[in-house]
Amino acid sequence: MENAINTESLTKTFGQTRALDGLDLSVRTGEVHGFLGPNGAGKSTTIRVLLGLLRADSGTASLLGGDPWKDATKLHRRLAYVPGDVNLWPSLSGGEVIDLMGRLRGGLDPKRRADLLERFDLDPRKKGRTYSKGNRQKVALIAALASDVELLLLDEPTSGLDPLMEQVFRECIAEEHHDGRTVLLSSHILSEVEALCDRVSIIRGGRVVESGTLAEMRHLTRTTIRAELSGPPNGLSAIEGVHDLAIEGNTVKCEVDSHRVNEVLTQLTKSGVESLVSQPPTLEELFMRHYSDDISKAAS
């Protein structure tokens, strides 16, 4: 079994809104998979279909080799879910919620529970209604991370966490990864995804528009090059794949399609290079490229 999660042409409509529009997603066993998209792109809907909370209108989905709708209960013992907006029972303490959720899944590792409580700096005696948003999030995270499961479904799990706790979270996910657990991390915090994920799927309008490793994705995009030359540059505009070329005296700035970098460098050395800065595209740039349509639409 190679894929922990596999969906094909998944669709789901709520009234007039098409939340999922033929979604194909695959998450390999043992990887940390980033699930990127802005609010309303369909990330939570996908996860809720995978949890058997929503029934897809059409398409197929498999989770840990089972059917997420029919085998829901059986599959849920092997996974843990953290929602983006955690609501605790007002009358239960954080410690009680952690234990309850762990027992309802496959069981809880008491040593790991104690360790996580300390690392996340959480008082388990407080009642649900008295926790702040960040602390509620911690309760759900500890409950999930201390559970003995194969798959973690995390839906924007760090919303409300401070930077220190965000760091603890990253360490924990790295440990989970090391232990061979599969993680689906839905997020719109790009640095988090960039730091943690092996592969990334970008979702837009209920459809996955890009999927692959960050390296693969970078290859499809442009590198920013900034160079100071000994003499005036020439011939650069003739190379295919050079964009946004800006020349100021002996200084050159441009963006280059990744597979054309070699040609550009050859051309630059002809004029003599004094200094060179080359930047791979950040995930943010990848992301913005996919959403630039939306942004320009929103601006107009």
Next chain:
Amino acid sequence: MNTLTGTGKLIRFMLRRDRVLLPVWVLVFAYVPAGLVPGIKELYPTQAAREQIAHSIGATPAFTALMGPVYDPSLGGLVAWRGSLVTLILGIITGLTVIRHTRTDEEAGRRELIGSAVVGRHANLASTLIVTIAATAVGTGLLTAGLISQNLDGADSLALGLQYGATGVVFACVAAVCAQLTRGAGSARAIMFVVLGASFLLRMGGNLNKDMKWMLWISPAGWAQELRPFADNKWWVLWIVAAVCVVLVALAFVLQSHRDIEAGVLPTRLGRPQASPMLSNSFGLAWRLQRGAFIGWAIAFILIGYMLGSMGKGVQDMLRDNKMMTQIVAQMGGSHQLTSAFIASMIGLMGLAVTGYSLQAAVKPRAEENATHAENLLATGVSRLSWQLSHLVFAFIGPAVVLALGGLAMVASYAAVIDDPSGAFGDVMRGAAVQLPAVWVLTALAVLLYGVLPRVLSLVWVALVLCLVFGQLGSAFQLPQWALDISPFTHLPKVPGHDITAQPLLWLGAIAIVATVVGLGAFRRRDITA
């Protein structure tokens, strides 16, 4: 910025939020007394007929206990008497309205959002009270006008209107205090219901026992009764009501000044750092979430049952004092029949009340779903069916246990005061048992709606109110029999006093089972919403 800044804007906002609900309850209450007039006129057309019915009401402790004495055997006097339970329902509605706009909003974090704008600390409480009291005042005015339009005396009609209005306003003020006490809206509502129940029980005690008249004067329900519209029109009673309201409102504002937002006056304690072994499955969790309501209702029913049972003595005393009544009763089938009828009608009322508990337990899954708790649980190894059944145990078995405890308490006090206690246990328990199929029909309606149309689940409360209104006022409104037959409680045999007829009970049971099964099946197939 003073502490009331923004009150005007919040009033408009509140009217916008309640634009449907508010006019509905105001109009319904304005309509009830005037709507009773034609029926009573037709049933008792002559003064002699009215005096006769007033006399037999006075001789029936069950009626006196629940609705007070008939202070004047006139048309208006009977209208006032007949509607006296409805005044308390108005109190429940105004109280719930106040809590909904104060503590419920605060618990959900909405008050924080509003409080960050240019809005004073007390603006929310002030605007809530203004809207609720103003709505009650409008209802009072309409109600009075409705009675005058039926050719009743103006001053008397106003007194009757104020009897309703005063009850509504008092409980709005009580709720304003309750909303300050606890962090959760549920506990605030519970405290309000305890106050309301206590004031009703005090009025009952004061009405039944001449030596305990003082009880009427420490009960808001008692004050409203002592206004005596169409008899004495004791206007000065309203001064007590007004004074108490002023004190309550002042208290609410003081409490609010001395607490933090989203905090209560009563302290929140720390919980256990680890879950007990009990909390390992969905039933353990359901018990944690439902036990408060279950224990509360059980205690309330034990108290009410004990109190109602002890009234059996009042019935017998009234008979001993009155030779003529003894003769009449003997012709009706003996004193045993009369006490049986009393017990049967009291158990009938308990059956309706316990339905309130059953529905409270049955709609809990919806609240859990709305709060996304269901989503988190159903993402674990808990199946939908077992999750729902964990709560439904309380909705189906809970009322049976609560009713049995109330019945046992009733037997304990009732058997001690009647002449022949041997049959008391069987009488009361049979009477309580026959209530259950009707209770379960409404519970099953909740399960059905939850599975099929969860968005309109709160209609079950409308159904309960209809059963209450049909049962208490249906014949006075001269509703046709088919309308009365909609209520499952109409079909129950009056036990003790009549034989148990199996057929209606079996029908009700079958309806309950079918609706439950369909509802459970539909829930397994639908999306979990949040």
